[in-house]
Amino acid sequence: MALEQDVRIFMDKFRMISPGDKVLVGVSGGPDSVALLHLLWRMKGELQISLAVAHLNHMFRGEEARADARLVEGLAKSLGLPVYVEEFDVPAYRERTGLSAQDAARRVRYRFFEEVARRTGASRVALGHHADDQAETILFNFLRGTGLAGLKGIPPVRGKYIRPLLDIRRREIEDYCREHSLPVREDASNKKTIYTRNRIRLELIPRLEADFNPRLVDALVHLGHICREENDYLEEQAALLYGRALKNQKEHCLLFAVAELLSSPPALVRRVLRRAWRHLTGEADLSYLQVECLLALLHNPVGGKVVELPRGVRASRQGQVLRLWIGGDAPGVPDYSYPLEVPGITYIPEINSSVKARLISINDAPDPRSLSAREALLDYDTLPGLLTVRRRREGDRFQPLGMAAHVKLKKFLIEQGIPREERDCLPLVVAGDEIIWVGGVRPGEPWKVTPDTKRCLYLQILEGKVPGA
Missing domain, CATH: 3.50.40.10 (Phenylalanyl-trna Synthetase, Chain B, domain 3)
Incomplete structure (x- = not known):
């Protein structure tokens, strides 16, 4: 009951579920997603929700992956829940796109969740990420040189996606599965140290816990909460600055007032520049060095220099206007x-x-x-x-x-x-x-x-x- 209470408190804190919601639970067959499904099934009457189960076979592991799918189907039927199982040739998709195995699988998996949620009318998609995943993600982002946005880690809520187990340790989840005799399967690829995330989980975190802080995972989870709250506040302020500084907007071109940006804190200006990048490209983020190049351009009173960015984006300062655009030469000032x-x-x-x-x-x-x-x-x-x-x-x-x-x-x-x-x-x-x-x-x-x-x-x-x- 203690785990169930902790999960309920966490869900209430982030307003994850409302009465009447239909929740699609992504279940891989591992302990985390199986425990999540069982917990939500036990609470569904109290929460006044309905449940459905989704499982995608990524076709990386042959018969082993098909066995995962059979387990999920059996578990869902034993709980009296509808289940949607599909398979997608992610290795072939990876070859076509040039993505890493993990990135390709993630993109396909979320596309699958979106489609099943649409077909079933699900208003929420519950995923089984837990505290150890959070710690791993924060350390991974730290090693890449991220800022607050990366140190906040995995969000508890993102659109329709919810993660009720995000403050729960893996060992608590495994204990819960044993206590309730839940069938689970372990993905052998999670033990392969060829992946950076696996090395962080299997080698780096245990070493840091042994030599520096036995409560490292808890510390990283707390750091994530602090960074998320502070990042959210800065994003709100950056959105206001973006609105003040943006003076003209076309389909592939944004114009910002240099004076408005230069009179604002650099912490907010960096976020405005990243927002502009996301508006033009739809991509997640720019690197630190790319943002610094834009800041240097902003402070350059001479003008004329063009900064080349990925995805065909260019930037230049023309007088008191900073331009970011996609295409050839800088768009001229419209006739007026x-x-x-x-x-x-x-x-x-x-x-x-x-x-x-x-x-x-x-x-x-x-x-x-x-x-x-x-x-x-x-x-x-x-x-x-x-x-x-x-x-x-x-x-x-x-x-x-x-x-x-x-x-x-x-x-x-x-x-x-x-x-x-x-x-x-x-x-x-x-x-x-x-x-x-x-x-x-x-x-x-x-x-x-x-x-x-x-x-x-x-x-x-x-x-x-x-x-x-």
Whole structure:
């Protein structure tokens, strides 16, 4: 009864089951899954649930595997439960995909569970992972150099999948099977040390328990609980940052505000970058070094560099925008054109910048020579039309301050040393058909402030969306 009570408490803690649930129990024939099935069968009336059994023969072990299937069928029938037994040629699937034996088996097994759950209407799938599995997983991830996400280990609940035995030691499970005379089979492959996980279970954990901590498994399970809770909190904060920093999203391209990311803790930024990767690829994660490459790109103010990542993903920083995309060259900034608010603030989501415009008298105007490239002072009364802010376009011409004639804007930007990747990120302030300011570079000669100027248009480029925009 003690084991049954511990399992019930653990299930209640994580709200694994609700009255009326149909639970599909994955049973391999080993002690853990057999004990799980028997425990749930004993509790099904109290829990107000119905049960079904699923078993997949991976076809790795010939007659031995078929014997496992027969045992599961017999056990399910003795308990009066429906059972679904199928086989799949995982060795052939492994050859086709190039996956390891364990990865191939896991993918096929979960696909099988999903299909049987769909056919039977099961709302939960119960699996027999236990505390020793948890310790093994945490150590395995530690040796790979994981962060919190790996040290949290196996989740007690993931979608429809539940693991009621995750805090129970293997020896307790084996004792339960003996106490209730349950038929079990041992998979001989679990004893083969050619697999890293088996070596951790059979060699590393016993050595650490003998030489360093006899309660190592308990310590690792506790570590998993702590890391899971802290990881969940950081993921919540990262989701909020992701929403704030994401400025544009297409099917194969994501644009993030550099300023928003740089002003946030690196622990959250790393998680945002991993989320972006998962959005584009559907894959689980990036390595530490790959994430660090993205962080270095984020801090690189020069721009132009492209980081190549697996699965065809690329990343580059263009001005105040970090882009991640799948495909060829970096997608250009979409064409845009907005009326310039005067006075006011015009936000440009395509480049995540704002242009602030003010009208001031010549007496209040600063010295134009003291302004940065992100500021401009122009003679407002000489401007030849309605003001807009837009992206550069093919064929644009411009008369820069200090020059006597118009030049091609593209040639001018090349001569100014503006990288190709950053040119479309420069907002152009246009009056009628004339470019009066190449934002961040230079204002136009015909509209400079002179002794005859009475009203000045003062322009500033600000990062991100600012109040008033």
